[in-house]
Amino acid sequence: MTGWQTLFYKEILRFWKVSFQTIAAPVLTAVLYLLIFGHVLEDHVKVYDRISYTAFLIPGLVMMSVLQNAFANSSSSLIQSKIMGNLVFLLLTPLSHWAWFFAYIGSSLIRGLLVGSGVFLVTTLFVEMHFAAPLWILIFAVMGSALLGSLGLIAGLWAEKFDQLAAFQNFVIMPMTFLSGVFYSIHSLPAFWQQVSHLNPFFYMIDGFRFGFFGVSDTSPWLSLLIVGAALLVAGGLAVHLLRIGYKIRG
Amino acid sequence: MNVKMADFMPAAITFQSVSKSYSSHRGKAGSGNSTKALDEVSLKIEQGEFFGLLGPNGAGKTTLISILAGLLRASAGQVSVLGHDVQTDYAKARQLLGVVPQELVFDPFFNVRETLRIQSGYFGIKNNNDWIDELLHSLGLSDKAEANMRQLSGGMKRRVLVAQSLVHKPPVIVLDEPTAGVDVELRQTLWQFISRLNKAGHTVLLTTHYLEEAEALCGRIAMLKAGKIVALERTSELLKSASSHVLRLKLDGELPADLAARARVTGRVAQFPAHDAREIEGFLSAVREAGLVAEDVEISKADLEDVFLEVMSGKTGVRTSNREVQGDRP
Numbered sequence: 001m002t003g004w005q006t007l008f009y010k011e012i013l014r015f016w017k018v019s020f021q022t023i024a025a026p027v028l029t030a031v032l033y034l035l036i037f038g039h040v041l042e043d044h045v046k047v048y049d050r051i052s053y054t055a056f057l058i059p060g061l062v063m064m065s066v067l068q069n070a071f072a073n074s075s076s077s078l079i080q081s082k083i084m085g086n087l088v089f090l091l092l093t094p095l096s097h098w099a100w101f102f103a104y105i106g107s108s109l110i111r112g113l114l115v116g117s118g119v120f121l122v123t124t125l126f127v128e129m130h131f132a133a134p135l136w137i138l139i140f141a142v143m144g145s146a147l148l149g150s151l152g153l154i155a156g157l158w159a160e161k162f163d164q165l166a167a168f169q170n171f172v173i174m175p176m177t178f179l180s181g182v183f184y185s186i187h188s189l190p191a192f193w194q195q196v197s198h199l200n201p202f203f204y205m206i207d208g209f210r211f212g213f214f215g216v217s218d219t220s221p222w223l224s225l226l227i228v229g230a231a232l233l234v235a236g237g238l239a240v241h242l243l244r245i246g247y248k249i250r251g
Numbered sequence: 252m253n254v255k256m257a258d259f260m261p262a263a264i265t266f267q268s269v270s271k272s273y274s275s276h277r278g279k280a281g282s283g284n285s286t287k288a289l290d291e292v293s294l295k296i297e298q299g300e301f302f303g304l305l306g307p308n309g310a311g312k313t314t315l316i317s318i319l320a321g322l323l324r325a326s327a328g329q330v331s332v333l334g335h336d337v338q339t340d341y342a343k344a345r346q347l348l349g350v351v352p353q354e355l356v357f358d359p360f361f362n363v364r365e366t367l368r369i370q371s372g373y374f375g376i377k378n379n380n381d382w383i384d385e386l387l388h389s390l391g392l393s394d395k396a397e398a399n400m401r402q403l404s405g406g407m408k409r410r411v412l413v414a415q416s417l418v419h420k421p422p423v424i425v426l427d428e429p430t431a432g433v434d435v436e437l438r439q440t441l442w443q444f445i446s447r448l449n450k451a452g453h454t455v456l457l458t459t460h461y462l463e464e465a466e467a468l469c470g471r472i473a474m475l476k477a478g479k480i481v482a483l484e485r486t487s488e489l490l491k492s493a494s495s496h497v498l499r500l501k502l503d504g505e506l507p508a509d510l511a512a513r514a515r516v517t518g519r520v521a522q523f524p525a526h527d528a529r530e531i532e533g534f535l536s537a538v539r540e541a542g543l544v545a546e547d548v549e550i551s552k553a554d555l556e557d558v559f560l561e562v563m564s565g566k567t568g569v570r571t572s573n574r575e576v577q578g579d580r581p
Contacts, residue, residue, distance in 0.1 A: 001372050001377060002375055003372065003373050003374065003375050005372070006369060006372025006373055007372075007373065009369075009372070010369050010372075013360070013361075013365075014360050017360055018360075081358075084356060084357075084358070084359070085354050085356035086356045086357060086358045088322065088352050088354075088356060089356075089358070089370060089373075089415060090373065091320075091321065091322055092320055092321070092322070092345060092348075092350050092352075092416075093345060093370075093373035093374060094341065094342035094343070094345045094346050094373075094374065094375075095373055096342065246324075250321065250322060250323065250324065251317075251322070251323040251324065
């Protein structure tokens with residue numbers, strides 16, 4: 001294995017060794033959301049014709065799990081290594097900033113997709129799902145987890161203690177996911193909040209992902225692709241830059 | 252080593268006018284309130300040397316090593332490993348360098364063998380099992396290979412730290428206080444193994460607080476004080492250059508301040524550095540005049556600890572004869 005492949009493998013091994021916490025727990029959480037919201041709102045909310053609320057909710061919950069876990073993977077791995085001090089073993093190696101980037105993003109992507117698949121498999125026990133455009137599903141899942149993996153890298157490099165990372169997670173990532181249309185179509189919102197939702201890149205990830213299942217969405221999947229792609233370029237570029245200058249890891 | 256040959260061989264480690272300043276106000280670099288951790292340090296360590304870097308806490312030893320390892324960036328100056336700049340050619344430089352960090356750090360997710368395999372992989376080494384087995388054996392870790400890092404005692408973790416820094420068989424090895432808080436058995440194991448590597452041609456740079464270790468192991472020694480090199484000599488020359496004798500007295504009372512300032516006092520034991528018999532006699536009479544009785548008298552040859560204290564107190568100008576001195580192999 002080359003250097004970056006080893007780091008990639010190590011990062012996967014790291015979350016796999018605690019898979020109850022990193023995979024099983026988020027799957028259970030998402031299924032609980034589905035059971036509770038689905039049960040309570042099934043007869044009260046109508047989003048698209050022909051589509052039940054529970055069916056509508058599933059892609060949103062899957063994508064939310066993908067995004068949150070991709071973020072959690074790179075950010076918690078980095079902050080743990082920084083606080084434990086064992087990041088030094090990595091800093092002493094010849095690995096380039098690109099090697100770091102691809103290994104951390106790659107493992108975030110794998111964890112995101114694993115949790116997403118887990119949530120999807122369990123939820124299909126409740127509702128039969130169809131794939132209108134499977135390629136869109138894959139594209140948005142991959143790009144979404146790469147984007148959140150990059151944000152996790154940035155947050156992990158920036159944060160000096162768990163508290164700061166938790167703040168980033170709870171005050172930025174969580175609201176942006178919850179307000180992105182996981183639980184509702186933004187068309188059900190007042191005009192002003194629809195406008196606000198359009199400024200949230202998370203909305204496009206969820207909306208594009210949902211298009212892959214139903215063939216209908218709040219906005220065009222091509223526009224979503226463009227916006228998510230641009231956000232990925234910005235976040236990925238910033239993450240690579242911070243790694244290159246050794247931001248907060250090389251004095 | 253033939254001097255002419257040395258001209259063609261790159262030095263194992265070169266520090267050229269290396270400075271490092273930290274600004275005391277966060278985020279305001281160059282605001283004038285900066286502390287200098289290193290001040291124009293120049294040092295050349297030749298291939299095959301066993302070199303000691305000594306100095307009190309805060310002298311800049313770890314800063315210097317961190318710059319060498321690429322963990323810190325120098326504010327000015329240039330550092331290279333076997334001719335490869337640690338900044339511009341970092342991949343090659345780090346491939347040639349093995350650093351044992353001072354802090355006892357570990358990754359709790361893995362066992363000892365996994366840790367060493369992963370570390371090998373970072374250096375692009377695919378199948379390293381033979382060397383890993385040899386490292387485990389040489390450092391007395393064979394029966395701990397499958398143990399999780401969390402289950403190991405401090406001493407065992409320290410051994411893994413050493414093994415980890417050597418997975419890629421680096422020609423240049425840096426040990427930053429490897430024996431701090433370590434029991435006698437590990438110290439013995441460690442020094443046997445490191446000496447063997449040194450005899451096989453590996454260059455070793457060692458920082459330590461145990462001066463008897465440095466005296467026994469290092470062919471050449473540099474002393475660092477407040478970010479500056481205050482002594483750079485072959486160990487034997489360094490020992491010669493200081494006061495040659497030490498007068499050790501066990502007293503029945505406290506020394507007066509003026510005498511205490513000239514001695515090393517540990518409880519009731521006072522040690523006076525002395526160059527000759529007359530100086531020894533002088534100290535003895537001064538003690539007598541102070542109304543003190545020596546219960547025990549001993550005169551011994553000065554060791555590195557005496558030299559160290561003398562250099563650090565700035566009493567004698569120990570020669571830093573030639574900063575660019577070519578390191579003779581011991």
